[in-house]
Structures are given as structure tokens and as C-alpha cells.
Amino acid sequence: MRIAVVGAGALGLYYGAMLQKGGHEVCFLLRRDLETIPKNGLSVFSINGDFKLFPVAGYGSSEEIGMVDLVLVGLKTFANQSYRQLITPLLKDNSIILTLQNGLGNEEALAEIFGSERIMGGVAFLCSNRGEPGVVHHLGAGRIILGEYARPYMDRAESVAAMFSMAGVPCQAVTDLKKARWEKLIWNIPFNGTCALLQKPVNVLLSNQRTRCLLRDIMFELIQAANCQSLSNPIPMAYADEMLDFTDAMGHYKPSMQIDREEGRELELEAIFARPLDAARQKGIIMPRVEALHALLEESTSRS
Amino acid sequence: MRIAVVGAGALGLYYGAMLQKGGHEVCFLLRRDLETIPKNGLSVFSINGDFKLFPVAGYGSSEEIGMVDLVLVGLKTFANQSYRQLITPLLKDNSIILTLQNGLGNEEALAEIFGSERIMGGVAFLCSNRGEPGVVHHLGAGRIILGEYARPYMDRAESVAAMFSMAGVPCQAVTDLKKARWEKLIWNIPFNGTCALLQKPVNVLLSNQRTRCLLRDIMFELIQAANCQSLSNPIPMAYADEMLDFTDAMGHYKPSMQIDREEGRELELEAIFARPLDAARQKGIIMPRVEALHALLEESTSRS
Numbered sequence: 125m126r127i128a129v130v131g132a133g134a135l136g137l138y139y140g141a142m143l144q145k146g147g148h149e150v151c152f153l154l155r156r157d158l159e160t161i162p163k164n165g166l167s168v169f170s171i172n173g174d175f176k177l178f179p180v181a182g183y184g185s186s187e188e189i190g191m192v193d194l195v196l197v198g199l200k201t202f203a204n205q206s207y208r209q210l211i212t213p214l215l216k217d218n219s220i221i222l223t224l225q226n227g228l229g230n231e232e233a234l235a236e237i238f239g240s241e242r243i244m245g246g247v248a249f250l251c252s253n254r255g256e257p258g259v260v261h262h263l264g265a266g267r268i269i270l271g272e273y274a275r276p277y278m279d280r281a282e283s284v285a286a287m288f289s290m291a292g293v294p295c296q297a298v299t300d301l302k303k304a305r306w307e308k309l310i311w312n313i314p315f316n317g318t319c320a321l322l323q324k325p326v327n328v329l330l331s332n333q334r335t336r337c338l339l340r341d342i343m344f345e346l347i348q349a350a351n352c353q354s355l356s357n358p359i360p361m362a363y364a365d366e367m368l369d370f371t372d373a374m375g376h377y378k379p380s381m382q383i384d385r386e387e388g389r390e391l392e393l394e395a396i397f398a399r400p401l402d403a404a405r406q407k408g409i410i411m412p413r414v415e416a417l418h419a420l421l422e423e424s425t426s427r428s
Numbered sequence: 429m430r431i432a433v434v435g436a437g438a439l440g441l442y443y444g445a446m447l448q449k450g451g452h453e454v455c456f457l458l459r460r461d462l463e464t465i466p467k468n469g470l471s472v473f474s475i476n477g478d479f480k481l482f483p484v485a486g487y488g489s490s491e492e493i494g495m496v497d498l499v500l501v502g503l504k505t506f507a508n509q510s511y512r513q514l515i516t517p518l519l520k521d522n523s524i525i526l527t528l529q530n531g532l533g534n535e536e537a538l539a540e541i542f543g544s545e546r547i548m549g550g551v552a553f554l555c556s557n558r559g560e561p562g563v564v565h566h567l568g569a570g571r572i573i574l575g576e577y578a579r580p581y582m583d584r585a586e587s588v589a590a591m592f593s594m595a596g597v598p599c600q601a602v603t604d605l606k607k608a609r610w611e612k613l614i615w616n617i618p619f620n621g622t623c624a625l626l627q628k629p630v631n632v633l634l635s636n637q638r639t640r641c642l643l644r645d646i647m648f649e650l651i652q653a654a655n656c657q658s659l660s661n662p663i664p665m666a667y668a669d670e671m672l673d674f675t676d677a678m679g680h681y682k683p684s685m686q687i688d689r690e691e692g693r694e695l696e697l698e699a700i701f702a703r704p705l706d707a708a709r710q711k712g713i714i715m716p717r718v719e720a721l722h723a724l725l726e727e728s729t730s731r732s
Contacts, residue, residue: 322728332730334723341716412645412716419638420724424626426636 125287128153128192128214134252134380135224136198137260139268139293141168143196144177146291151189153210154182160257169255170262172292186213194284197223201230201395208237215242222270222284224248226312227395228305228403231273244281245301246270247308251377264374267294271301299356306350307359309400311367314342316381316396317417321424323386325378326371338413340364345411349404391425393418429591432457432496432518438556438684439528440502441564443572443597445472447500448481450595455493457514458486464561473559474566476596490517498588501527505534505699512541519546526574526588528552530616531699532609532707535577548585549605550574551612555681568678571598575605603660610654611663613704615671618646620685621721624695625728629682630675642717644668649715653708695729697722 126149129140136152144150154161165178183189192214199206204225211221215238222244223230231245251264268288272281281297288295298304318329318339329335343364351358371377381391397418404411430453433444440456448454458465469482487493496518503510508529515525519542526548527534535549555568572592576585585601592599602608622633622643633639647668655662675681685695701722708715 318724322724324727329727332723332727335727338720338723341719413720415645416642416717416720419636419642420622420626423628423633423636423639 125149125194126192127151127194127196128186128189129196129198130186130210130214131197131199131203131225132157133198133200134254134260135248135250136196137166137254138168138170138250138252138262138266139196139198139224139248139288141166141175141177141260142291142293143287144180145175146287148287148291149181151181151183151192153186153189154184156254157257158182158184164258167259168262169259171264172262186210189214191216192219195219195221197221197225197230197234199225200390201225201227201392202390204230204233207234211238218242220244220280220284222246224268225395226392227309227397228399229395231301235273240274243273244270244284245273245305246295247304249308249311251374253378253380253383263377267296269296269298269304269307271298271304273301302353303350303355303357303359306346306353306355306400307363309396310343310346310350310359310363311371312379312396313346313400313414313417314339315371316379317342317414317421319379320381320385320391321417321421323382325376325382326374327376330368330372336368340368342411342413342417343367345414346400349400349407349409349411352407352409353403385425391421393422393425397421429453429498430496431455431498431500432490432493433500433502434490434514434518435501435503435507435529436461437502437504438558438564439552439554440500441470441558442472442474442554442556442566442570443500443502443528443552443592445470445479445481445564446595446597447591448484449479450591452591452595454485455496456484456486457490457493458488460558461561462486462488468562471563472566473563475568476566490514493518495520496523499523499525501525501529501534501538503529504694505529505531505696506694508534508537511538515542522546524548524584524588526550528572529699530696531613531701532703533699535605539577544578547577548574548588549577549609550599551608553612553615555678557682557684557687567681571600573600573602573608573611575602575608577605606657607654607659607661607663610650610657610659610704611667613700614647614650614654614663614667615675616683616700617650617704617718617721618643619675620683620700621646621718621725623683624685624689625721625725627686627690629680629686630678631680634672634676640672644672646715646717646721647671649718650704653704653711653713653715656711656713657707689729695725697726697729701725 129136161182167176249265249267285295285297433440465486470484471480553569553571589599589601
């Protein structure tokens with residue numbers, strides 16, 4: 125497959141590298157790493173074994189890349205107003221657009237511009253950070269759960285999932301993408317939110333009984349809201365404790381939103397907080413702790 | 429009246445100064461200002477007019493002060509384990525102990541040691557900060573609402589209130605001290621809590637619509653909890669908007685907990701957060717936003 129990675133942050137670089145290593149032709153749309161990667165290649169430091177790719181096809185514009193079979197979208201969600209400009213030059217009739225972005229609303233925004241038929245969405249359970257230009261660190265996990273946005277048949281999703289799996293990225297196609305999105309939010313909102321607000325890693329917040337309890341209560345609010353979104357089947361309340369155990373095993377991990385805050389970058393509050401809060405409110409569900417965290421995070425990162 | 433001020437922070441220094449200016453014999457138990465005040469006196473920079481007191485009776489121990497008619501307690505609540513040592517030498521048969529400390533549990537702790545008959549409590553609506561040693565700044569308000577802890581007659585409370593009023597401190601004696609304490613918490617918890625957490629003054633948090641809404645929702649939780657504490661009559665929900673208006677008028681004000689945090693001092697989380705949360709929980713009321721704020725504040729000020 126010919127694949128374009130649009131939004132080559134830690135996520136885009138890691139998955140793009142795995143696909144190229146798996147034998148696919150991968151084109152990276154680059155900004156920060158545009159000087160380095162075409163010249164020196166891409167180094168992946170991974171818990172599964174380090175590797176280096178050379179040559180790597182890095183481009184400064186989508187026009188240079190041209191048409192591909194699959195567009196992998198890893199943009200920060202506040203850059204979604206660039207969808208049309210960045211993706212249009214990459215499309216032919218049957219190109220697939222797979223967004224692995226955070227939060228809610230990305231498939232909808234893509235479908236609005238490019239039609240719902242070609243849109244797929246996925247959630248990535250990946251611990252990775254960018255290093256210096258030309259380097260990505262894979263610290264843990266990496267699994268993708270993906271699904272169709274509107275297409276009723278599963279064949280395409282199954283074959284994309286198989287492509288990832290064969291390239292060494294555990295990947296599962298599911299019929300209920302919305303449920304997968306909410307499952308990811310049940311982790312993202314408490315851990316990204318509190319770690320970014322307090323600027324402390326997950327193990328610190330998990331070892332204080334009061335913040336550990338807050339993290340679980342936030343997950344309970346989200347599970348309740350998720351289960352009002354017409355999911356195929358409900359998420360059990362026990363999912364909260366599974367996520368606590370899962371996160372205990374991460375040790376001293378900084379979620380991406382904490383790193384974004386430490387480095388002064390904009391946070392994805394609209395996609396990760398505001399849209400889920402709206403979706404819950406539309407079903408009559410108030411999530412007081414999520415609301416509080418959203419307000420505190422928004423003000424903590426405002427310039428005032 | 430002979431009065432001892434125990435806990436001569438911004439609150440103790442200001443009210444002690446007003447009482448001395450009003451003609452009472454005031455003895456200050458000092459720590460930080462022990463070198464300065466006996467030598468140079470006490471300067472009050474007040475919105476109602478600056479004044480300077482000299483001489484000022486400052487002491488390093490309660491034994492040197494000896495017996496007084498009224499003990500004014502302005503200690504930080506995490507110093508309450510010093511009650512017995514600091515207050516015992518000041519008492520004669522009919523000495524009154526008036527605590528103007530923050531939060532819940534102070535009258536109970538004093539009554540446990542000194543008997544409930546002599547205990548009075550009050551809440552201070554005072555904007556003041558300490559300056560350099562020998563200086564206190566009175567930035568706004570100053571009103572005290574006080575009441576008896578257990579004594580059924582109002583004569584003593586009325587006469588203490590009259591003493592403050594005649595000394596230029598607006599003061600009202602009320603029969604329901606518990607209600608006054610909760611009214612103060614309805615301000616203290618949202619404003620001290622969020623300003624200390626985000627390290628921003630009240631006007632910044634009031635001008636962001638999302639944090640303004642959070643502040644009001646926190647007050648709603650507290651009003652609901654207060655109204656389950658067998659108060660003489662309920663606090664109306666409209667009290668929240670009154671407090672927003674009252675605080676809008678303060679402008680760029682930093683609550684004391686924010687200043688404590690900025691200066692690396694311990695916060696009064698037990699008296700101001702943990703005890704009210706417990707009191708609510710005992711009546712079956714959960715305050716999710718207050719709980720979240722408490723957990724975040726506790727972790728944000730822990731050394732981990």
C-alpha cells in the first residue's frame with residue numbers, strides 16, 4: 125500500500141515507521157523534522173527493539189506526495205481546520221482516510237469535507253514521545269482499535285487491521301467505533317487531564333489515595349455518559365479498575381497532554397473535553413468532575 | 429478589656445490593632461514579628477486610613493502575657509495541636525476564647541480542652557495580608573460575624589460584638605454560628621481553592637466564563653450541603669450569585685490560601701476541605717467538584 129502520514133508527531137512517526145518496516149511505501153508529511161528525516165532517516169527506540177529506517181520519504185507538502193491508498197491522520201485536533209488543504213491532494217477515488225486523532229468529532233469533520241464513505245477512525249493505545257528531530261521513542265503499548273465511520277461492511281476495516289497486525293502493530297477492527305472512542309476517553313480524560321493540570325506523571329497521581337479516587341470517580345462519570353450514547357453494548361463499571369491496573373503498570377509515564385503543557389503547546393481541550401461534555405449533556409448527563417477539570421485546565425493554560 | 433492575640437498573622441494583627449486603637453489593652457503573642465513590633469510598633473495600612481501603634485505589647489510566650497479577659501485565636505488551623513500550650517496560661521475563671529480561624533472543627537477542639545462554656549466562634553470577612561515585619565495591610569472588608577459555641581444566652585456574644593463595633597470593626601452576634609461558618613465556607617472553598625490551585629487571583633478566574641461557572645457550581649454544592657446541617661434557616665441558592673458579585677468588587681485579590689501556596693506554606697486543607705466534605709457525607713451529600721478540588725490541591729502541594 126502507498127500510505128501518507130499527515131501529522132507526523134510521536135504517533136504518526138511511530139506507526140508510519142512500523143508500516144514502512146513492514147514493507148509499505150510510506151510518505152511522511154513533515155514540518156519540524158523536514159530538514160532531518162529525508163537526509164538522515166528515522167530512528168525508532170522501542171521497547172520491542174530499536175531500529176533505523178533509511179531512506180525515508182519526507183515531504184514538505186501534500187502536493188509533492190500525490191495520491192495514496194491510505195491517509196493516516198495524526199494531527200493535533202486543533203489543526204483540523206487544515207484537513208482540506210493537507211488531505212485533498214492525496215486522494216484518488218478509493219483512498220481511505222483513517223484518523224487516529226484524539227477525542228470526538230474528527231470523523232464527522234472529515235466526512236463533512238471528503239464524504240463519509242472513505243472515512244475510518246481508530247483509537248491508539250500508544251505510549252510514545254518524539255525525541256530530537258529524526259527520533260521517536262516507543263515507550264509502551266501500541267495497540268490500535270479501528271472501525272468504519274459510516275460504511276456498513278467490515279471487509280475494508282478488517283484488511284486495514286490485518287495490514288497493521290502484519291507490520292507488528294496489534295490491531296483489531298470493531299463494528300462499534302463510537303464505543304472504542306469512549307473507551308479511550310475513559311483513559312484520556314482523567315489521566316491526560318490531571319497530569320497536565322498538576323504537571324506530575326501517572327504514578328504520582330495513582331499513589332496518592334485522594335487523586336487515585338478522583339481518577340476512578342472521573343472514569344465512573346465517563347462510563348455512565350458513554351453508556352447513554354447508544355453503544356452496541358454497555359461498558360461495565362469495572363472498566364475503571366482495569367484502567368487503573370493498566371496504568372499502574374506504566375510507572376513514571378507522562379501523558380501527551382502533560383508533555384504538551386510542559387512544552388507550552390496548545391492542548392486538545394475541544395476534542396478531548398468539550399465535545400464529550402456536550403455529548404453527555406445532550407443525553408441529560410452532567411459530569412461534574414470532568415467539567416471542573418476542563419475549566420481548571422482551560423484557565424491554567426490561558427495567558428491571563 | 430485585656431485581650432491576648434494568639435496567632436498574629438494578618439488577621440490577628442489587624443483585629444488586635446483595631447482593638448488597641450479602640451482603647452483596649454492588647455497583648456500580641458508573636459513569632460515572626462517578635463524582634464520588630466515591641467521595638468518599632470505596628471503599622472496598619474488600611475483602606476479606611478493608615479495608622480501606627482506605639483508602644484505595642486508583643487511577647488514571645490503566653491506565660492509572659494498572663495491572664496486576660498478575651499483570647500482572640502487567629503492561628504492557622506494546622507497549628508491547633510498547640511492550643512493547650514498557648515492558651516492555658518492566659519485563662520482565668522471567666523476568660524472567653526474567641527476563635528476566628530477558618531473552616532470547621534476549631535470550636536470543637538477548643539471545647540474539648542477548655543470546656544464548651546467559654547468558647548465563642550466567629551467568621552471574618554477580611555481582605556488583609558502581612559507586609560514586612562511590623563506591618564499589616566488591610567485591603568478590604570473586615571466584618572466579623574460571631575456567636576456562642578454552646579452557651580444558650582446571647583448577652584456575652586452581644587457585648588463582644590459591641591466591643592468590636594465600637595473599635596471600628598463591623599460585628600454582628602448571631603444565634604446560629606454554624607450557619608455563619610458554612611456561609612464563609614461557601615466563599616472560602618471555591619475562591620481559596622481554585623486561586624491556590626491555579627495561582628491566579630479572583631478577578632482572573634471570574635472573567636473566564638468556564639471557571640466562573642465552576643465557582644458558582646461549587647457554591648451550589650456547598651449551599652446544598654449546608655442546608656442539610658440543621659441550620660436555623662436555609663441559605664438561599666441566590667447566595668452564590670451574591671458572592672460572585674461581592675467578589676467581582678474585590679478586583680485583583682489573592683485569597684490567603686493562594687498567598688500561602690506561593691510562599692510555600694502549608695495549606696489549611698483539613699479544616700477548610702476535609703471536615704466540610706465529611707460533614708456533608710455524614711448527611712448523605714456528595715460534593716463532587718469540592719472533592720475534586722480537594723484532591724487536586726492536596727497533590728499539587730505535596731512534595732512528590
